[in-house]
Amino acid sequence: MTDIKLLWKEATYSALKSLAASSGLNESIGDIESLVAEYPPKPELGDIGFPLFGYAKLLRKSPVAIAIEVEKLLLARGEELLRYGRPKAVGPYLNIFLDRVSIVGDILARGAKKNWNASQPFESRRVMVEFSCPNTNKPLHLGHLRNNVLGESLSRILKAAGAQVKKVNLINDRGIHICKSMLAYQVYGGGRSPEDEGLKSDHFVGKYYVLFNQLKKENPKAEEKAQELLRLWESGDPETLSLWKKMNHWAVEGIKTTYARQGVDFDDYYFESLTYTRGKQEVLDGLARGVFYRDLDGSVWVDLEDVGLDKKVLLRKDGTSIYITQDIGTAIQRSKDWPFDELVYVVASEQHYHFRALFEILNRLGYSWSKNLFHLAYGLVNLPSGRMKTREGTVVDADDLIDELTALAKKEIEAKGRDSLVGDPTVVAERVALGALHYYLLQTSPTKDMLYDPEQSLSFTGNTGPYIQYMGARACSILRKGKETGLSQDSLDESSISAAAKVLDNGSDWPLIRCLASFSSALEGAARVKEPSIMAAYAHELAAEFSAWYRDNPVLSNPDPALSAGRLRLVNAVKSTFEQVCELLCIPFLEVM
C-alpha cells in the first residue's frame, strides 16, 4: 500500500512539473515533499487525494483547472501506470482510485499468519527505551501502570516498525527514602517476613514506608536517624547492607510479579546502587575542559542560562554526585554498552526541565548523540477527587486495581451466563481487566494529564479495550462456525487468493478492506511520533468498521458460496490484524470472552 501511494505521488508530482514546464514557467514548484497525499473523507471520492491549492499561484491557474490537466496527463501515460489505479479530478483535488483487487489480495495474504507486516520504516534503527524505574520502598501505583504500558507498547510499536529495541529499567534502590522504610522495619518489623504477615513482598515493604510517618510522630529524631542509616549504607556497614539487601529483594520481587501480571518485561535492569557514582568522573573531565566551573565552596556547576535554563549543581561541595550527575553517567555508559540511534526516556512530565538540562549538558560534553535523546513525557493520572497523594492515602495501588477490575469482569461474565463457555472465567476476567486498563491508559495522548475515573474504566461498554477484544472474539467465532460448515478455504497460494480477491471487489466489502490496508500508516505514524494513542485510535476504528461490516454483510448465511469463502478469508485477515494490534497495545487477545 505504501509503495503504491508513493508511486502515485511521484506520478502526480512529475505531471505537475511538466505542467509548469509547458506553461513556460521556470519557477520551481517545490520538492516532492510539498505535495501532500491524504485520504479522502469518503471512499466514493477515491483512495488517495492530492490537494492542489498550493500550485494555483505558481501555475497561475485555479486548482480545479490544474486537477483536470493533471488527470489528463496521467491518463495519457497508459497501462504502464493505469494498471495501478485510475486518477480523477474532484474539484480542487486530484484523487486516485486504486486497483482494489491487488489491495484485497495483499490483505487476504495476511491470512492467519503472525508476521505479515511488510512495512518497516524504522528498519535497522536501534532504539533504547527506558521506562518504569520504580523506587524500592513501595509497590507500584496507577501512575506506574501508565508508565509501564506506555513504554512496553511504544517498544512493541517500534519493533513492529522494524527497529531494534532494547527495553531497560533503572531501579531506584538507594537513597533516603529507602532508608526510611528500613528504619521503620527495624523499629516495628520484629524480624518478620512478608510470609509471616501474609503480604505480597513489595506491599510488605511499602507498609513500613508508611509506618515511618508514625515513627516520626513518636520520635522527633526519626529523620536524623534515617540520614544516619544512609551514611552507614554508604560506608558499607555490613548490618545495614544486609537489611537493605533483604528489603530490596522483597520489593523488587514483588514489583516483578506485577510486571509479569501486566505483561511487561525488560531486556536489562540497571540498579542505581551500582551506577550512582558514575558520572562523577565525566563531570570532573568536563570541569578540566572548562565546560563546567567550580564554586568557591568547592561545588561544581554548569551555567545553562544562555539556553533559557538555570545554573545547575553537578557535584556537591563534598564531591558527591546528585541525581543529574548519575543520569549523565548512565547515559554515557549506555551509549557504550549498546550504541543507539535513539534513547527514549519514558518519565513523567514533572521532570521535563531535568531532561532538558541533562540533554544540554551531554551536548556540551561533546556527545553528538545527545540530539538523539528523547523525553517521552506523560501527564499525571488524576482521580475525580483530585491528585493522588501518598500522605492522604489516595494512591491507587496497581495490584489492588487489577484485582478490582478482574472481579468486576468476572461478575460481568457470570451475569451474561458465559462462565461455562469461556474456559476458566477467572483467567479470562483478568485478561479482560488488563485490556480495559491498558486501552484506557493508552487512548489518551501521553503529554496530557488524564482523569482516571474508576467507574468509567470499570464499565466495559463503548470506546474501550473489551470492545476491541469482543470484536476479535466475534471474528474468531465466525471463523469457528466457518470451519464447521466447510466453507473456509485457507490456502494461501496466489491463484486462490486472487480469485477470492475478485469476489471481494465490490462496494460493500471495501470500507473494511480500506481500513485493514491503513494499518501500516497507523503503525508508521505511531512509531514516528512515539504515541501509542494513534494505534489505539486505529484499533477502535477497525473494531467499529468490522462491527458495521458483519452486520450488513452475511458471511456464512450467504447464498453465494464463493462470496462466503472470500469473506471468511477476509475475517481471517481481520482476526490476524486484531491480534497484531492487540499485541501492540498490550491488550490480551481472546478467542472467546
Add this chain to the structure above:
RNA sequence: GCGUUCGUAGCUCAGCUGGAUAGAGCGACGGACUUCGAAUCCGUAGGUCGCAGGUUCGAUUCCUGUCGGACGCACCA
C-alpha cells in the same frame, strides 16, 4: 516572577508534517435480540475548537498577545 505544557459537545477524549461537512465514547431521548455471540448495532439532540489579533488561497492545527488549569525553576530523586 520566569519556563514548559494543556484548553475541542454536559462529561472523558480523538483530530497525524496546515486542506474536502471538526469525530468517538459516556450521559440524555427513541428504536433493534425466532437472524454468523445484544460486552453489540441504528437514529435524534448537543460545538463561536478558551479569547483577540496575525501569516495563508485555506488555521482546531503555525506565530504573537491574553485569560484559565497543571507541572517545573533544590548541594531531593
